[in-house]
Amino acid sequence: MLNVLEQAACAVEQKNWSLLNQCLQQLPVKRNSAGAPGGEQQALPDINLLLTLALEILETGDFHQRWEVAKVFPRLGSFAIAPLVAILADEAEEDRELRWFAARILGDFHNPEAIAALVDVLKTNHSEDLTAMAAAALASLGASSKNATAFRLAIDALTDMLERDETRSLAVKALSHIRHSETITPLLSVIRDKEVAVRTTAIEALASFHDDRIPPVLLDALKDTAAPVRREATIGLGFRAQLQEELELVAQLTKQxxxxxxxxxxxxAIALGRMGTDAAADALFAVLRKGTAPLSLQVQIVRSLGWIETPKALIYLQKAIAQRNRSPVSKKDGSNGRRGDGESFSTTFTASPLSLVTASSSRPMPNNPGDIDLVCQEIIAVLGRVEKPDVVRLAAKILLDGLNSNYPTIQHPRLKQALATSLGHLKDPAAIDSLIQMLADGDEGVKWHAIAALKKFSGVAPKLEALVANHNLTPALKQGIAIALENLRF
Known part of the structure; x- marks a missing residue:
């Protein structure tokens, strides 16, 4: 240990903070507990030296060196708190990063003095970075503290800060990170706050708790005038599928x-997918069938129907493919089908939900042969991810029916490639013949995707070898089979 201390002293003289950091990491600090008599007193000289060296790096090192030395301070116990509090409280200190690190390190201490210093920063400091770190540090301290007194002090301090406009937002953020049942009551006190950000944060945090007080709050928040609040409430209810009958969740989420x-x-759409019922599938398909929703929403609805994974949900996906191949729409409508990320229905289509219900039922389609129908592409991918044994065959049948129906959208090479991949994932033997026919496709990518899918089936090579002897095969299919046989041998 003496040798390490000597190296540390040399590192200080040379201002070699990286080497000093390495030395500090090697030095053991063993105490009975912070402030305990006996063992702590015996280690005092070493602790003081370590603290002095660690502070030297913290005050003069670069960001990386400060980050590394921050790991040393918690090992020093209560001795490290006073100088860190002094750094944090020094408003004349121009090095904002130094104070930021002091706040971060104090969050690792389960000590009332550390909590008081962090709370004071939230009350008095105007630096956004520093107050954010103090709030995060308090949240971390409360969530992991083994000291009941310190934990209670943190909760009480943050609850007190909820009563003041200037500190309410930061206090809610800190409470939202603690994720302890003790925070439910203070968070409930701000669910009707005038600030949207406060209400949103409170609802998001409350939604993570399984408490009888929460579901009615989430249901009420669905009617909030602010979209972020409605969104968080919707997300929270999506994780309560076990309450869907009691709360009539499908009906509530359908409105959203x-x-x-x-x-x-x-x-x-995501929440309804988590309900996993045919009633939820009905609600999702009602929007998809209209064909007027923004493209991103249609794609999400397809994914949600795939999560439900019931026969009815899959049949809805089949209907969606058929409808999208029925009648093209104007270029204007087609472009609308591709808008929507971050937009509302009101800015993209109409001014009210009622007009959406009565909107034209035309289906967004590609405007030229080079376009890809992204909704059909997603349906193909979703069907290929079906896992329930009782619906795998149905999923494969839907894909094969789409391929054999010669739908215009599915003739795009990339969609045929996706279809081959999905059939390979499903491994339904009924797909083998169709995959063999895809070996004659004019697109090289389709051929190779078909070959990759055929590799997932057993007994394909003998069948291909038997087909080679058939003189009625087209040259393209013969060539495709030859290539497939060559690759199946590996």
Whole structure:
């Protein structure tokens, strides 16, 4: 240990902070507990030296060196708190990064003095970075503290800060990170705050708790005038599928599916997918069938129907493919089908949900043969991810029916490639013949995707070898089979 201390002293003289950091990491600090008599007193000289060296790096090192030495301070116990508090409280200190690190390190101490210093920063400091770190440090301290007194002090201090406009937002953020049932009551006190950000943060945090007080709050928040609040409430209810009958969640979430804000609609689509019922599938398909929703929402609805994974949900996906191949729409409507990220229905289509319900039922289609129908592409991918044994065959049948129906959208090479991949994932033997026919496709990518899919089936090579002897095969299919046989041998 003496040798390490000597190296540390040399590192200080040379201002070699990286070497000093390495030395500090090697030095053991063993105490009974912070402030305990006996063992701590015996280690005092070493602790003081370590603290002096660690502070030297913290005050003069670069960001990386400060980051590394921050790991040393918690090992020093209560001795390190006073100088860190002094750094944090020094408003004349021009090095904002130094104070930021002091706040971060204090968050690792389970000590009332550290908490008081962090709370004081939130109350008095105007630096956004510093107050944010103090709030995060308090949250970290409360969540992991083994000291009941320190934990209670942190909660009480943050609850007190909720009563003042200037500190309410930071206090809510800190409480939202603690994720302890003790924070439910103070968070409930701000669910009707005038600030949207405060309400949003409170609802998001409350939604993570399984407490009988929370579901009614989330249901009420669905009617909030602010879209971010409605979105968080929708997300929270999506994780309560076990309460869907009691709370009539499918009906509640269906309303959000037609919200004027697209992010709320997305959250509702995801939440309905988590319900996993045919009733939820009905609500999702009602929007998809209209064909007027922004493209991103249609894609999410397809994914949600795939999560439900019931026969009815899959049949809805089949219907969606058929409808999208029925009648093209104007260029203007087609472009609308591709808008929507971050937009609301009101800015993209109409001014009210009612007009959405009565909107034209035309289907967004590609405007020229080179376009890809992204909704059909997603349907193909989703069907290929089906895992429930009782619906795998149905998924494969839907894909094969789409391929054999010669739908215009599915003739795009990339969609045929996706279809081959999905059939390979499903491994339904009924797909083998269709995959063999795809070996004759004029697109090289389709051929190779078909070969990759065929590799997932057993007994394909003998079948291909038997087909080679058939003189009625087209040259393209013969060539494709030859290539497939060559690759199946490896």
């Amino acid at each position: 599916l037609w919200d004027l804000n697209l992010e709320v609609c997305h959250a509702a």
